[in-house]
Amino acid sequence: MNEENIKLKEELIAYSKQIGIDKIGFASAGVFTGLKERLITQQELNYQSGFEEPDIKKRTNPELIVPKAKSIIAIALAYPSKMKDAPRSTREERRGIFCRASWGVDYHDILREKLRLLEAFIKEKRPDALMKSMVDTGELSDRAVAERAGIGWSGKNCAIITPEFGSYVYLGEMITTLPFEPDTPLEDNCGTCNKCVEVCPTGALVQGGQLDSNKCIAFLTQTKGFLAEEYRTKLGNRLYGCDTCQTVCPENKGKDFHLHPEMEPDPEIVKPKLKPLLTISNREFKENFGKISGSWRGKKPIQRNAIIALAHYKDTSAIPDLLSLLENDPRPVIRGTAAWAVGRIGDKQALVSLQNYKATEKDPEVLKELENGINMLTE
Template sequence: MTCVTKNDIREFAYKSGIDVLGFASPDCLFKYRVLLKNRCELGLSCSIEEKDVEKRINPALLLEDVKSIIAIAVSYNIDFKRDDLKSGFGIVSRTSWGKDYHMVLKEKLDMLKSFILSKCNNAKMVSLVDNNPLLERAIAYSAGIGFYGKNNMIINEEYGSYIFLGELLLNVYFEPDTPIDSKCGDCSLCLKACPGKAFVSDYNIDANKCLSYATIYKGYLNDETIKKLGKRIYGCDVCQEVCPFNKRAKKVMRNEFIPGKLKPRHNLTEILDLDNKRFKEVFGPTSSSWRGKNTIIRNAIIASINSKDKDSIKSLKSLLKGNSAYLRGYSAYALSILDGERSISGIENAYLKETDIETKEFMKKALKNIRGEVFEDNKR
């Protein structure tokens, strides 16, 4: 007889604000070894994914004598109406509304750990929330949290796919729960709606084409991606918004995920004018802060282009003279579209002073955009 039962753990979890909980075997990920290798070989994995396959499928690398994995899900499907802004704005994914979900789930898992330790004195545990290379969704699927949607999201029949996932590795054995077969049927709304056209087939995604990934990608984006990004500042919710399960998913009252200073539709000029202090105040408490200020501002510059927001011009001119070469290049490109010939002198001067090769190329592109020719060596 074990020191604590699955029902005891579930009962405590639900009282602690965890919406769904399940149990998986530590070896539930081994079957994904070939799939991961194939994805890497086909170029479907993105740069932030762990390249060492074993680290992605072997929980024993994190807890040597792991015998079970507890998977949890917390819904972020709050009942909140977004502001209808008339001026230029950027869109922030639901995953970054309110308090950083990593902290919220870590608190839930810490409470769960304390409860289990009160019953099992010798238990060893490691809590995980997006801070490790293990296949988190595969663990949730194996634990019966939900089924795989064709968009690769885990969908719970009650809460939809608007759920944050966390895991607890432990050296106490529990019988694994049963995975749930897909209930997508013939529906393919998510695949058709994807603005990045990222889906190779059902349940198969090219992560490099996902616009959510594009919003966190560091560096210059190609023209096609810039256009597809639209007004996105962080993340993309499209494939979830069209899902029938999410349209009827249960709403929750959870104050942690009510937007604070960062709004779901946030004023673009305010983002473009961010200094370090203001960035920490607005983005710091949320899950979007990890990618840093410059990437967020880069996305706001792109949003200003795609929304034709001329109110951004003053801020873009300031960024053109700023400390970040990366943002100087993007600002030049945005000004070439939004301000045209009125900005040509400023872009030319910035180009002549620029020392970063990649940024100079972007500025050349901006000048060609205005003049129809490449500006070089102060000759027109």
């Protein structure tokens, strides 16, 4: 490793602190052989969510993304785990919750800007360098890169756990043709602890470090169709994402960092009242929720999840709102989920309404949910 690259690495570390990067690490750009084997297994078991880059070769070989790649720079930014002045959910006004990773401004934008600044810094020093940065939606696995770069170890909850910030960190990386001295990966500190696997609401953590994405509540909250009934009762009041495997982790105990003002949550946005969400317009949704990462799939999944949350609370005051959806909403998923929710809440006075809607409904899936709701009310 020549002195020029050693000096540039030191300068990059110093500059990263100046621009608010909480942790930076360097890794080789060699093929991620172990990851490749795991991804093939995931694919064979149908454990993938469908949101990932489908080409396993691209996910595991940085040179296919940046020719002659030599290094990967990994970064991590810590986000808050506790909300100041969190509003309480009351019997009159039930509330839902967005996961911690969706608090504040969309982290994709925050990390991309940090990586853009790093790229500009490198270009000024080494105009010949080639680079490509990515956050979450890129070809590479953020977690595999962070693990190799010594940012943290890969926990049994499938999150990167850092000694300093626990797993409450956003990750991003940059592939470059510059050869930097790689940092040393950290030793796995999960040991015999298996809490995250044991308390996963849906059993999505098949075993430590292996996730069936199709069962994961964080994934399920982002789907747009009907949610399988077996998962509806596990959703609770979650509108987007799930924090259970993080909140039970001993490594996260006492970890709460407020280092970036743009990551601070607006309590009324990340813990919103449920009933107003049922009829929110596209414009209102974009104005209120557009800046957070949990809005990326649009309002429909959030509204469906809000209906399920009202059923979770057995909120009888929401019955008129749910029946209004059955009568007026053009989307079968919303009508059908509302029909199920009315039955789940158990207000027998709504039975006649469900029977009337069944007589006029044409969609087969909604009819099935209406029948389900009626059965619950006549048991």
